[in-house]
Amino acid sequence: MSEPSEKRESASRPEMEPSIWEISRPGARGVRPVSRPVDVTDLPPGICRQTPSGLPELSELETIRHFTRLSQLSRGVDTHFYPLGSCTMKYNPKVMDRVVSLPGFADLHPLTDEEGMQGFLGALWTFSELLKEVLGMDAVTLAPAAGAHGELTGILLARKYFESRGEAFRTEILVPDSAHGTNPASAAMGGFTVRTIASKASGHIDLEALSAALSERTALVMITAPSTLGLFEEELSEVVRKVKAAGALLYMDGANMNAFLGVLRPGDLGFDIVHINTHKTLATPHGGGGPGSGPVGVREFLSPFLPNPRIVRSGKKYSVVDGEDSIGRIRSFHGSAGVLLRALAYMRMLGEEGLKRVSLYALLNANYLRKKLEGVLPGMGDGLCTHEFVLSARSLEKEGVRAVDLAKGLLDAGYYAPTIYFPLIVPEALMVEPTECESRAMLDRFADDLIRLVGLAASDPDRLHRAPEKTPVSRPDEVKAAREPVLVDPLAAPVRR
Numbered sequence: 001m002s003e004p005s006e007k008r009e010s011a012s013r014p015e016m017e018p019s020i021w022e023i024s025r026p027g028a029r030g031v032r033p034v035s036r037p038v039d040v041t042d043l044p045p046g047i048c049r050q051t052p053s054g055l056p057e058l059s060e061l062e063t064i065r066h067f068t069r070l071s072q073l074s075r076g077v078d079t080h081f082y083p084l085g086s087c088t089m090k091y092n093p094k095v096m097d098r099v100v101s102l103p104g105f106a107d108l109h110p111l112t113d114e115e116g117m118q119g120f121l122g123a124l125w126t127f128s129e130l131l132k133e134v135l136g137m138d139a140v141t142l143a144p145a146a147g148a149h150g151e152l153t154g155i156l157l158a159r160k161y162f163e164s165r166g167e168a169f170r171t172e173i174l175v176p177d178s179a180h181g182t183n184p185a186s187a188a189m190g191g192f193t194v195r196t197i198a199s200k201a202s203g204h205i206d207l208e209a210l211s212a213a214l215s216e217r218t219a220l221v222m223i224t225a226p227s228t229l230g231l232f233e234e235e236l237s238e239v240v241r242k243v244k245a246a247g248a249l250l251y252m253d254g255a256n257m258n259a260f261l262g263v264l265r266p267g268d269l270g271f272d273i274v275h276i277n278t279h280k281t282l283a284t285p286h287g288g289g290g291p292g293s294g295p296v297g298v299r300e301f302l303s304p305f306l307p308n309p310r311i312v313r314s315g316k317k318y319s320v321v322d323g324e325d326s327i328g329r330i331r332s333f334h335g336s337a338g339v340l341l342r343a344l345a346y347m348r349m350l351g352e353e354g355l356k357r358v359s360l361y362a363l364l365n366a367n368y369l370r371k372k373l374e375g376v377l378p379g380m381g382d383g384l385c386t387h388e389f390v391l392s393a394r395s396l397e398k399e400g401v402r403a404v405d406l407a408k409g410l411l412d413a414g415y416y417a418p419t420i421y422f423p424l425i426v427p428e429a430l431m432v433e434p435t436e437c438e439s440r441a442m443l444d445r446f447a448d449d450l451i452r453l454v455g456l457a458a459s460d461p462d463r464l465h466r467a468p469e470k471t472p473v474s475r476p477d478e479v480k481a482a483r484e485p486v487l488v489d490p491l492a493a494p495v496r497r
């Protein structure tokens with residue numbers, strides 16, 4: 001039996017941790033370097049510091065306690081259930097960190113010559129081959145540093161391809177309104193005009209709207225599969241047929257590939273370009289501002305345009321080459337090495353069957369949870385979802401309760417909140433992605449708590465309006481913080497003591 005969530009979380013609001021500048025103590029040190037006189041006379045004038053750096057001063061233990069306390073003020077995958085839809089906040093096996101810490105990888109300098117990094121190049125080459133297989137594509141680049149960067153890379157590939165065919169008049173990219181928000185942003189950044197295709201009430205692409213928008217100006221149609229509504233396009237083959245007939249290319253935002261890894265291959269579905277978020281799907285956590293990686297797979301006819309540098313194998317030797325028709329470099333060195341190596345180790349550890357199980361459990365967990373919440377909050381689609389689902393809290397508006405109130409209530413109940421108000425096409429949206437890693441007990445507990453909170457909307461809505469009461473900060477003015485950020489550079493200011 002799981003204990004009630006109210007008991008699991010402590011009742012009182014935890015104290016906010018002071019900033020590292022506030023706990024700085026003059027003279028405190030983590031490490032005392034051996035003091036040796038340094039001759040600075042050879043250094044160019046003007047580069048030597050005349051005043052102390054102003055860095056905070058703490059002992060090693062104080063530093064560790066500070067950051068450990070900070071880490072505990074928030075909810076994280078390692079401490080709480082984290083159903084943040086679209087972001088795939090799943091557990092990433094710690095053994096992958098051991099793999100990237102192997103000295104042969106961790107100590108490798110990025111400027112090491114080819115001879116000195118044969119093992120590393122071989123690992124990346126192997127990973128590209130595995131990705132080609134999983135994506136059903138002919139060639140892959142590992143260079144992009146994130147999902148959105150993968151999108152931009154794919155868009156630049158499409159542009160170069162059409163230019164090479166004398167079809168630079170293709171200046172439009174069509175994006176369904178169920179696509180991830182980065183798709184239109186990347187298309188605009190790539191210099192294209194974005195046209196939005198409205199979805200049908202069911203959340204699927206409206207074929208008539210698509211046909212009306214397709215023209216000789218269309219370069220690319222970008223489809224998020226599964227869509228941000230957690231739906232798989234029911235008429236995908238018709239979409240593919242129409243796009244190809246218009247002479248355009250078809251892009252798949254495969255950041256949600258954890259829904260069909262090892263089960264379906266984008267290449268087999270008819271896509272020409274696809275990116276995958278290795279930092280959602282393949283063993284690196286998403287979010288937190290850390291490095292990501294968005295490898296892109298393409299069909300053969302697009303491979304000449306792939307970014308440089310490329311890794312090729314001849315016999316047992318790996319070398320780094322540049323392609324003449326490439327769109328050029330989009331990232332330094334060979335991409336986010338640690339993320340790529342973790343992904344390779346994860347794929348190798350799971351094997352074909354294991355990867356398939358990842359997706360089947362992701363689908364099972366999402367559908368199980370959705371079913372439990374059915375009847376409490378309405379969802380999109382016909383009752384089945386892929387790896388995530390979207391609920392609408394609109395029915396609670398009459399009680400003065402909104403999606404944000406449920407999300408804040410969930411924080412008090414001991415969870416990270418689902419994504420809210422996204423996708424934009426669902427009013428009062430709550431987007432839930434349980435991921436494949438959670439147990440049935442956890443899903444049951446979460447469903448019970450969400451149902452209890454929905455009940456509070458009628459019995460005690462103010463309780464929800466006051467939430468969260470168990471976090472160090474309750475409801476900061478997020479709009480103000482985003483529109484009027486007050487950024488402080490502590491090193492520019494005198495240290496507070």
Ligand SMILES: Cc1ncc(COP(=O)(O)O)c(C=O)c1O
Pocket residue numbers: 086087146147148149180182224253255256277292293294
């Ligand atoms: C469907 C989808 N596409 C694109 C992205 C963008 O990826 P990134 O945040 O790595 O740029 C995300 C991120 O979660 C996503 O869920």
